[in-house]
Amino acid sequence: MSLERIILVPGSIELVSSKDELNYQEVLDDFPNAEYIFVTTYNISAKRNHLLDLLKDSAEHAEVRIVTNIPNHYDTYYSDSAREKAKDSIKNYTKRLNSNEIDGVATFYHFDNHTKIVLTNNIAYIGSANFSDESMNNRETGTLIRDPEKVKLIIENLVPLIEDEGIQYFGDIFNKKQIILSKLLSDMMSITDSMKEGLFTYVGRFEENEVYNSRDPYVSPKKLNQLCEILYEFDEEINDLISVTGHDTFFESNIISNLETARNLCEEESPIYELAFFDHQDFACELISDELSYYDELDEATEIASQRAFDRHEELAEVAEPDVNELYNLIEVITDEIIRFVDELEKLHDQQQAIDNTKR
Incomplete structure (x- = not known):
């Protein structure tokens, strides 16, 4: 495993780069202490449940919100195979992130989203890694912010912008x-x-x-x-x-x-x-x-x-x-x-x- 750290502001902000592990693991470790959790990602794991289970468990004590794109979702489909591929992807995502079945988790779909953020009210990660187990296989780089006041600025200013551009999902x-x-x-x-x-x-x-x-x-x-x-x-x-x-x-x-x-x-x-x-x-x-x-x-x-x-x-x-x-x-x-x-x-x-x- 490889995790490199570059201190940008001592005790507050550092650059983290990793391969073979999640470089926002410290944010995940804070989930049990969090009052607020926000995740925006291009995609989630298609079958693995570890990260989603962390969100579900955290919803018992924290406000949890997730914004994601859906791979293979396009405005227009020019072939039956592309349409069927998108249909399968949409079905899988809406089933796994159905707010009717995940108490306390608000789900948004943002089809132009490529932002990756994982944060609690205490610590934030902004970088290249998706909220998926597969991300640990890649070289991913991002910034960890440990200052709750700076995290609050992200929550109050960036989070609403991303959510407002998406569609909140409520199932049927x-x-x-x-x-x-x-x-x-x-x-x-x-x-x-x-x-x-x-x-x-x-x-x-x-x-x-x-x-x-x-x-x-x-x-x-x-x-x-x-x-x-x-x-x-x-x-x-x-x-x-x-x-x-x-x-x-x-x-x-x-x-x-x-x-x-x-x-x-x-x-x-x-x-x-x-x-x-x-x-x-x-x-x-x-x-x-x-x-x-x-x-x-x-x-x-x-x-x-x-x-x-x-x-x-x-x-x-x-x-x-x-x-x-x-x-x-x-x-x-x-x-x-x-x-x-x-x-x-x-x-x-x-x-x-x-x-x-x-x-x-």
Whole structure:
């Protein structure tokens, strides 16, 4: 093995040249201590897993990001053999670097990339060696930077430039999430429209004004429970998107807090829940048994109990009105946010298609 070192700045920067070993081994040795790891390489090992396993293991305690080209990937293919070769290479790369299967590792494809960097937040290597086991077979030369402040400058200035020129890869998660969110949105709109028929009435010459039905509103307990379940499902799907993709679109939204507020308006002991689960007949029957001790006639007791049940229902309706209005305002906001998410997911899914450009 041969590793030559030339000190450029004592204790800070040195030139390393090697054959038969990885000249960024010191960076790999720092992986267990790192909070941040970035790798950009022309290619990765086609079959060997040692270096990728180091990234996967490090993702348990560090933010890990990798940018790579895909050998044999071209803008245009002039022969079937070139297209098939590219297809095999793309398939292998996307399978090995599928972020759906490598928790905590963000993958980018940059088809004009020939830069090689391996760094942590403590130490950086910039040189000729790819992030592949095969690189140790070649004479590779690069610079090791041990000054965390200088490494920080690379992370803040060079890394974003390289990532922004690439395409972040998420597998097929966007397509799946787009379908799931669209289905949940359709179900939510159907349920809330159905509930609205019992909660609101329409006045005006052309019934153009929507007014809360304060005297006799109706909320289906089944529909309310279904709405609550959908709001929970939305929360799970959006949180899944945030944790898996880390895409800015999902961090900028207030949808998580809006979903929580909407759920609170629907859940047990809320005014809307009390209104939905109020049973006029049961309430009246309980009163009748009490009223019989004061009234000789059952009809008289029934009439009084029925009136009190009606009054109680009207009371619940009055208490629930602000929450009903708030809920429907939130539903409008959530609907707009989900539509925006679905549109963004479609764009990102379409962007992913540029990675595999071998389809005719």
